[in-house]
Amino acid sequence: MIVASNSCLSCLIPPWTIRSNSGQISTSRRASASQITITESNSLVQQTNKRRCKCYDMYKEAVPFAEAWAWQKSIVEERKSLIDRNEDDLDTLIVLQHQPVYTLGTASSENNLNFDIKDPPLPIYQTERGGEVTYHGPGQLLLYPIMNLRFQKMDLHWYLRALEEVVIRVLFSTFSLKASRVEGLTGVWVGDKKLAAIGIRVSKWLTYHGLALNVSTDLSPFSGIIPCGIKDLGVGSIKELLRGSSRPSSTSSDHDDGDGKLIDIAHESLLKEFCEVFQLELCHQSVSILRYPDK
Amino acid sequence: MALRIWASSTANALRLSSATRLHFSPLSRCFSSGNLHSYPSNSPSLCSFLKFRRQNRNLTYALVSIAVLDGLKYANSHEWVKHEGSVATIGITDHAQDHLGEVVFVELPDIGGSVTKANGFGAVESVKATSDVNSPISGEIVEVNTNLKETPGLINSSPYEAGWMIKVKPSNPSELEALMGPKEYTKFCEEEDGAH
Numbered sequence: 001m002i003v004a005s006n007s008c009l010s011c012l013i014p015p016w017t018i019r020s021n022s023g024q025i026s027t028s029r030r031a032s033a034s035q036i037t038i039t040e041s042n043s044l045v046q047q048t049n050k051r052r053c054k055c056y057d058m059y060k061e062a063v064p065f066a067e068a069w070a071w072q073k074s075i076v077e078e079r080k081s082l083i084d085r086n087e088d089d090l091d092t093l094i095v096l097q098h099q100p101v102y103t104l105g106t107a108s109s110e111n112n113l114n115f116d117i118k119d120p121p122l123p124i125y126q127t128e129r130g131g132e133v134t135y136h137g138p139g140q141l142l143l144y145p146i147m148n149l150r151f152q153k154m155d156l157h158w159y160l161r162a163l164e165e166v167v168i169r170v171l172f173s174t175f176s177l178k179a180s181r182v183e184g185l186t187g188v189w190v191g192d193k194k195l196a197a198i199g200i201r202v203s204k205w206l207t208y209h210g211l212a213l214n215v216s217t218d219l220s221p222f223s224g225i226i227p228c229g230i231k232d233l234g235v236g237s238i239k240e241l242l243r244g245s246s247r248p249s250s251t252s253s254d255h256d257d258g259d260g261k262l263i264d265i266a267h268e269s270l271l272k273e274f275c276e277v278f279q280l281e282l283c284h285q286s287v288s289i290l291r292y293p294d295k
Numbered sequence: 296m297a298l299r300i301w302a303s304s305t306a307n308a309l310r311l312s313s314a315t316r317l318h319f320s321p322l323s324r325c326f327s328s329g330n331l332h333s334y335p336s337n338s339p340s341l342c343s344f345l346k347f348r349r350q351n352r353n354l355t356y357a358l359v360s361i362a363v364l365d366g367l368k369y370a371n372s373h374e375w376v377k378h379e380g381s382v383a384t385i386g387i388t389d390h391a392q393d394h395l396g397e398v399v400f401v402e403l404p405d406i407g408g409s410v411t412k413a414n415g416f417g418a419v420e421s422v423k424a425t426s427d428v429n430s431p432i433s434g435e436i437v438e439v440n441t442n443l444k445e446t447p448g449l450i451n452s453s454p455y456e457a458g459w460m461i462k463v464k465p466s467n468p469s470e471l472e473a474l475m476g477p478k479e480y481t482k483f484c485e486e487e488d489g490a491h
Contacts, residue, residue: 001370001372001373001374001387001388001391001419001426001427001428001429105420105423105425106400106402106418106420106425107399107400107420107425128418128425129425130420130421130422130423130424130425131423154487155394156394156395156422156424156426157396157422159424160422160423160424186422186423198423199423199424200423200424200425201418201424201425201426202424202425202426202427203415203426203427204372204427204429207424
């Protein structure tokens with residue numbers, strides 16, 4: 001059973017301040033050859049000896065959901081064996097888009113589908129993540145961090161807030177969009193529109209699945225579902241918000257070269273803020289390792 | 296730090312014989328419900344420990360009492376086992392349910408399947424996160440708590456009684472010996488909370 005460990009002191013300090021490699025809040029000064037000054041101030045974070053994280057970056061590709069799901073599960077099994085032998089020391093991040101698909105979480109209700117589950121308009125998958133039904137498709141960037149929370153903070157609530165923090169920072173720093181959390185509703189909102197959905201699975205403190213950010217997503221497939229089981233609030237995208245909400249939701253006919261640029265910018269910002277929030281250094285890996293594991 | 300020392304000495308001074316809810320009024324605000332559970336007066340004595348639980352994202356805290364029952368064994372992944380005769384009942388602890396928050400879904404295995412010590416047999420979902428539940432012992436599943444399908448919140452309201460998850464016929468009773476007793480588990484929880 002994974003539980004959240006709450007510490008009075010560490011909860012009072014936002015977890016996205018300085019962390020040492022051990023994941024503990026560090027207030028000490030370290031002397032080393034590559035001198036790094038660690039202070040308690042956010043703004044003075046310098047380059048540190050950050051924990052490394054393998055990154056499989058396919059952000060321009062629309063990968064079939066089943067394929068990416070299989071990759072995650074395979075990595076999770078491998079990491080669990082390492083954890084059992086006390087040899088796990090590198091986290092993993094997969095970045096990609098998906099071909100159009102609906103996915104359900106463990107508790108997902110068919111009541112949140114506006115179609116017969118036996119005759120879905122798109123492929124539909126029942127997954128082992130938390131959260132309700134959602135849509136994935138081109139124009140939406142997905143981050144699948146496979147994180148050993150022992151390296152960070154053994155607290156599921158903290159992890160979910162940290163994932164939200166990544167997106168909130170991206171939206172503000174790069175797009176000047178003021179995003180927020182809604183108490184009791186995991187995800188990232190701009191006004192009454194949800195821009196990012198989050199749902200995870202945890203096993204032996206190892207997390208997988210992750211977050212989906214609507215950048216230039218065609219939002220019309222969301223009308224086939226009650227997204228995340230929330231009836232009264234809508235779904236938005238960065239593109240829609242930047243253009244102004246008076247325009248109708250983007251459809252595939254609105255696709256233009258600007259979408260590609262928007263994805264590029266959002267992707268770069270997502271990786272930057274992910275590294276900042278989790279204090280990681282990405283080590284880019286060839287995606288052929290995932291596609292052809294036996295080679 | 297002063298608050299932690301106070302809580303620790305209060306815990307020692309107030310060694311409780313039944314689970315109660317303590318309010319620390321200067322701090323508590325928006326005290327969420329759903330965590331109160333009482334044990335009948337003839338239940339086995341229990342120890343408990345006090346901890347601060349964050350109430351909401353505004354970082355207010357409430358002092359809550361976490362129940363750890365005598366007569367049970369505990370795994371370091373926060374499951375409990377009650378061995379009675381040839382059957383062992385398994386569930387997750389009060390500490391675990393407190394950290395999870397409201398449980399909205401419970402995934403249980405089929406009767407007749409088997410469980411292996413330290414491996415997952417089911418899952419609980421809360422806060423958009425679904426977490427594995429691991430079995431503290433190995434054996435054959437003889438019963439599952441089907442009430443949890445309709446009322447997953449039983450895990451929150453009654454983690455040691457109505458919120459039990461599976462019953463197992465242990466295949467290796469010596470595995471029970473390796474588990475923690477209530478005092479060890481209490482200490483384990485306090486240390487784990489203190490470390491993060």
